[in-house]
Amino acid sequence: MKALCAALPLAAFVGALPAQAGDLCPLVADLNAALVRTTDHAPVACPEIGFALLDDQPGLRSQAGAYFPDSGRIELAPDLDLTTAYGQSFLLHEMVHAAQFAEGADRVARCPAALEAEAYRVQADFLQAAGLSRDALFTRMLGEQLGRCGAASDY
Numbered sequence: 001m002k003a004l005c006a007a008l009p010l011a012a013f014v015g016a017l018p019a020q021a022g023d024l025c026p027l028v029a030d031l032n033a034a035l036v037r038t039t040d041h042a043p044v045a046c047p048e049i050g051f052a053l054l055d056d057q058p059g060l061r062s063q064a065g066a067y068f069p070d071s072g073r074i075e076l077a078p079d080l081d082l083t084t085a086y087g088q089s090f091l092l093h094e095m096v097h098a099a100q101f102a103e104g105a106d107r108v109a110r111c112p113a114a115l116e117a118e119a120y121r122v123q124a125d126f127l128q129a130a131g132l133s134r135d136a137l138f139t140r141m142l143g144e145q146l147g148r149c150g151a152a153s154d155y
Contacts, residue, residue, distance in 0.1 A: 024049050024091075027082060031092045034129075038122050041099035049091070051078040065090045067097035069106070074098065085130035089139070093123040110149045117147025 025046035032043035052075055054063050065076045074094040081087040096119040100106060109115050120143020127136035 024082070027088065027091065028095065031088060031095055034092055034126050035095055035099060035122065038125050039096065039099065039118065041096070041103060041105075044095050044098045044102060047095075047098055048073045050075045051080070053078065065094045067094040067101075069097075069101045072098065072101075085127065085132060086135060089123045089126050089130075089135075092126050093119045096122050113147050113149050117143055119143070120147060 028044070028046045028049075035041060036043055048071070050073060054066055054075060054077075063077070064080055065074065067074050074091065076082075076090060076094070080090055082091060097115060100109075100115050100118070106112070106115060120139055124136045124140040124143060127133075127139055
């Protein structure tokens with residue numbers, strides 16, 4: 001099954017220090033509040049989270065994160081700074097995918113892009129609430145482009 005991803009050039013993250021995967025369950029619990037507030041999904045359990053470049057995955061070389069439904073693992077760019085709202089928004093995006101798959105949304109969605117549209121909307125709402133209006137706008141626009149059913153994805 002294809003990984004679902006948050007798309008942004010990795011160059012945007014140069015110089016950020018990643019959190020350690022074992023320390024992320026409290027952050028996941030905090031982000032679950034945003035997930036349940038902005039969707040109809042239930043909170044997700046703390047998934048396995050790794051930090052690695054996705055350059056060995058076809059089509060994922062420029063991704064900041066990916067959710068792998070077969071394993072439930074979330075993979076984030078190693079230089080993504082999860083101490084910032086901006087960095088946390090990418091983890092939240094992937095958590096939306098985890099919630100979607102846990103509830104079977106992938107089987108009833110009009111198309112896979114519809115899953116992306118929701119994840120980008122939640123990410124943009126989170127960024128807006130954190131006062132990152134410009135990033136929220138960009139994320140919302142990206143979600144509108146990548147979340148269209150019937151449109152070829154170029155990511």
